[in-house]
Every structure is written in structure tokens, then in C-alpha cells.
Amino acid sequence: MAGGEASIIAKLVAEFVGTFMLIFTIGCNVITGQPVWGGVSIACVLMVMVYALGKSSGGSFNPAVSLALALHGDLPWAEFGMYVVVETLAGIIAGCTYVAMLGKSFNLEPTPGHAAWQACMAEVIYTFMLCFVVLNVACSKKHAGKEQFYGLAIGFVIVAGAYSGGGVSMGCFNPAVAFGIDVSSIMHGFGYSIVYTVCEMIGAVIAYGCLVVCRPEEMGSELGPEGYGVASKLLSEFLGTYMLVLTVGLNVLNGSAAAVFSIAASLMCMIFALGSCSGAHFNPAVTVAIVCSRRGKCAPADAGMYIPVQIVGGVAACGTYMAMKGSSFPLGPGTGYVLAQALIAEFIFTFVLSFVVLSTATVKQGLSEFFGLAIGSCVTVGGYAIGKISGGSLNPAVSFGIASFGGGYVNAVAYAVIEILAGAFAAAVFQATQPSEFDTETKEEGETGEKESIAADAEQATKYEATETAS
Numbered sequence: 001m002a003g004g005e006a007s008i009i010a011k012l013v014a015e016f017v018g019t020f021m022l023i024f025t026i027g028c029n030v031i032t033g034q035p036v037w038g039g040v041s042i043a044c045v046l047m048v049m050v051y052a053l054g055k056s057s058g059g060s061f062n063p064a065v066s067l068a069l070a071l072h073g074d075l076p077w078a079e080f081g082m083y084v085v086v087e088t089l090a091g092i093i094a095g096c097t098y099v100a101m102l103g104k105s106f107n108l109e110p111t112p113g114h115a116a117w118q119a120c121m122a123e124v125i126y127t128f129m130l131c132f133v134v135l136n137v138a139c140s141k142k143h144a145g146k147e148q149f150y151g152l153a154i155g156f157v158i159v160a161g162a163y164s165g166g167g168v169s170m171g172c173f174n175p176a177v178a179f180g181i182d183v184s185s186i187m188h189g190f191g192y193s194i195v196y197t198v199c200e201m202i203g204a205v206i207a208y209g210c211l212v213v214c215r216p217e218e219m220g221s222e223l224g225p226e227g228y229g230v231a232s233k234l235l236s237e238f239l240g241t242y243m244l245v246l247t248v249g250l251n252v253l254n255g256s257a258a259a260v261f262s263i264a265a266s267l268m269c270m271i272f273a274l275g276s277c278s279g280a281h282f283n284p285a286v287t288v289a290i291v292c293s294r295r296g297k298c299a300p301a302d303a304g305m306y307i308p309v310q311i312v313g314g315v316a317a318c319g320t321y322m323a324m325k326g327s328s329f330p331l332g333p334g335t336g337y338v339l340a341q342a343l344i345a346e347f348i349f350t351f352v353l354s355f356v357v358l359s360t361a362t363v364k365q366g367l368s369e370f371f372g373l374a375i376g377s378c379v380t381v382g383g384y385a386i387g388k389i390s391g392g393s394l395n396p397a398v399s400f401g402i403a404s405f406g407g408g409y410v411n412a413v414a415y416a417v418i419e420i421l422a423g424a425f426a427a428a429v430f431q432a433t434q435p436s437e438f439d440t441e442t443k444e445e446g447e448t449g450e451k452e453s454i455a456a457d458a459e460q461a462t463k464y465e466a467t468e469t470a471s
Contacts, residue, residue, distance in 0.1 A: 027098030039162030047155025095184030127203030167254030241313030260383030268376025314401025349382030
């Protein structure tokens with residue numbers, strides 16, 4: 001998200017406009033009451049402003065993102081200070097504008113039933129997610145300036161966070177948002193903007209640290225012939241699974257009006273961020289499907305490490321949402337349904353998810369821009385279709401994670417077995433429906449063997465001629 005050749009004035013005006021529109025949109029959605037589509041509206045304004053103004057200023061619109069960019073070297077530290085001032089000022093002016101227009105305000109504080117430390121956890125974690133996605137999709141050497149999904153990935157982190165972490169902290173994930181809300185409602189109290197800002201800046205620093213581990217080339221390290229190392233891949237799988245399962249749990253416990261869409265967005269954003277690092281499986285069933293497709297896209301040794309790390313990520317996420325909410329929930333069939341029905345539902349839609357991964361992200365000519373959207377949308381499909389039947393886990397890491405703190409261990413084992421079988425079945429169907437992925441490899445191997453044979457014959461003939469000449 002480099003600002004190109006734009007002057008500092010152009011950059012600051014762009015940051016003001018983008019930040020103003022973000023905070024103004026937040027205020028209008030909250031005050032008019034948009035429990036279902038409010039988060040999507042806010043995510044979309046961020047997305048379109050990033051696409052519209054990213055080439056000018058970098059499209060930060062957020063002091064925490066600006067800090068992450070400065071740490072990464074994309075934003076000079078002198079400009080970072082100016083960005084923070086302008087972004088914060090834009091947030092305050094936007095807050096005062098929606099209050100003047102609507103005659104109402106709302107105070108910044110943890111949502112009812114939550115303590116300040118719980119709200120701080122939400123702000124750290126989802127600000128981390130936002131900054132981490134920005135750094136990966138828009139700034140990393142792997143993606144910067146090469147793909148166009150960056151705005152979608154960045155914007156829809158807000159869909160993931162607004163309905164999950166937002167139910168605990170109100171979901172700022174941005175010091176400009178925090179100050180805009182807090183200053184415009186100062187008659188009701190002031191102070192949480194300072195607390196939230198500290199948390200959000202911590203999230204930005206953690207995001208940069210994780211980027212360095214996941215993508216060592218950002219620090220000038222050379223990648224080996226096998227690409228990313230074990231530490232990079234395993235941290236990638238842990239983070240993606242953790243954010244997915246945390247978003248699942250918080251949405252369920254919040255009683256979110258857009259839970260499935262939020263969960264799908266979390267998966268999509270982390271796939272866009274980390275797909276080029278570990279493959280972004282975040283799901284043991286997907287890992288099994290890729291290994292069973294037998295095309296070398298995931299070595300069995302890697303799979304043996306991925307699966308335990310994914311499950312640990314799921315369990316850690318469940319411990320986190322239990323701490324943030326003070327409660328958990330069991331894994332099992334929905335009211336009015338039995339285990340057999342839930343298992344059939346899990347098998348079918350885990351198959352869909354695994355098959356789409358194989359068909360869009362592992363083929364020779366896979367989707368270059370929309371792979372994350374396609375895979376994430378499988379959660380939208382399955383979550384709404386069978387959420388009330390089985391809970392819509394579609395992932396052994398989700399199943400074991402939920403059961404680890406909420407109960408339902410027998411159900412977790414049953415779900416995991418059927419989900420793994422669905423992944424293996426997806427690989428079989430993939431082989432039946434995508435024969436060119438296998439025939440081409442066989443043909444290429446045959447052509448390579450033929451060329452090697454011809455070369456060997458030619459070499460043998462040359463040696464024979466040389467021997468005859470010497471004689």
C-alpha cells in the first residue's frame with residue numbers, strides 16, 4: 001500500500017477523507033440501528049476507500065495500521081506522525097458531524113456484561129487481525145502490487161470483527177474510531193479511547209512480529225528450495241485456525257445476527273493473507289483432502305505437523321472466547337435433531353468445503369484473485385444450510401475446540417471422523433472430475449522420461465564412436 005509519488009498534502013487529504021467516511025459511516029449505522037447489516041456497511045466503506053485512495057496515501061485510515069506500515073518500512077516515521085494526527089482529527093470531526101446531523105451520540109465503553117480487560121482483549125486481537133491482513137496482502141514482497149484482492153481482504157476483516165469482538169468492546173480496532181466516538185460523546189464520559197488506543201497499538205506491533213516469522217523474506221532472509229520453513233507454516237496454520245474458531249465462538253455467544261457471514265469473512269481474510277505461506281488450510285479435513293489428492297501439494301510430514309497445530313489453535317481460541325465472554329457452549333446437534341442427521345450434514349458440507357479448496361486453490365490454473373472468496377463462501381453455504389442441524393462445524397479443529405471448553409467430547413470425535421472422511425471423499429471426487437490435473441502430470445513425466453532416454457542413447461552412441469576412433 002505504498003503511496004507512490006503523491007505529495008504529502010495529497011496523502012494527508014486522502015487519509016482525512018478515508019478516515020472521515022469510515023467513522024461517519026460507523027456513527028450512522030449505530031445511531032439508526034443496523035444490527036444485521038451495520039458491520040457489512042462499515043466493512044464496505046473501508047474496502048471502497050482503500051481501493052479509491054490506497055494509491056495516493058496507502059489507505060491506512062487507522063493509526064494502528066499506520067504504525068504497522070511504519071514498522072514494516074512502508075511509511076516513513078516522519079509521515080507516520082502526520083498520519084496519526086490527521087486520522088485522529090478526521091475521526092473527531094466525523095463524530096461531531098454525525099452527532100450534529102442526527103442529534104444523538106453513543107458513548108465508548110465495553111458492552112454490557114463485559115469488563116474493561118475483556119474489551120481490551122477484543123481490541124488487541126482484532127486490531128492484530130486487521131494489521132496482519134494489511135501487511136500480508138498489501139505490503140509483503142509476495143503480494144504488494146501484484147493482486148487486487150487486498151481491498152476485499154482488508155475491508156472484510158471488519159465483518160469478521162464487528163459481529164464477534166464488537167459484541168465485547170463495541171469493535172473499534174482503530175484509535176481514530178475510538179477518539180471519534182469518545183470525543184463526540186464527551187458529555188457522557190471520556191477515557192476509554194485512550195485505553196483502547198494502547199490496546200490497538202499493541203495489536204499492530206504483534207501483527208508486525210508475526211509477519212516477520214510467517215514471511216522471513218520481509219527481513220531479507222532467503223527462502224529455501226522448499227519455500228517457507230516449518231516455523232512460518234506452523235504459525236500461519238495456528239493463526240488462521242485461531243482467528244476462525246475465535247470468531248465462531250464469539251458470534252455464537254453474542255447471538256450475532258450475521259454470525260455465519262462473519263465467520264466466513266474471517267476464513268476468507270486469513271486465506272488471502274496466508275494462502276501463499278502455508279496453503280492456509282486451517283482445517284484438518286482440508287489438509288487430509290490435499291494429501292489424499294496425491295499431487296505433492298502438501299507433504300505428509302507437513303500434514304502431520306499441521307493437524308495438531310490446527311487443533312491446538314482451535315482449543316486456544318475457545319479458551320480465549322470463554323475468557324472474553326465468561327461462558328462457552330457444547331458441541332452437538334441442534335434442538336430437534338439427532339446425531340445421525342448432524343453427521344450426514346457435516347459430511348456433505350465438509351465435502352463441499354474441501355472440494356472447493358482442491359478445485360480452486362491447488363489446481364495448475366487456480367483462481368488468482370477470488371480463491372479466498374470462493375473458499376470462505378463455503379462457510380456461508382454450509383453455515384446457513386446446516387447450522388441449526390449440526391452447528392455447521394465443517395472442521396475438526398472447530399469441533400475439538402468447542403468441545404474442549406463447552407463439552408460434547410463424544411460428538412467432537414464423531415464429527416471429526418466424519419469430517420476427515422469427507423475430506424478424503426472430496427479428494428476422490430476431485431480426481432474423478434479433474435482428470436487433466438493428473439493426466440497432464442503423467443504425460444509430462446512420460447515426456448521427461450522419453451527425453452532422458454534419448455539423451456542417454458545419444459551419450460552412449462558418442463562414447464561408442466569415440467572408442468572406435470581411438471581404436
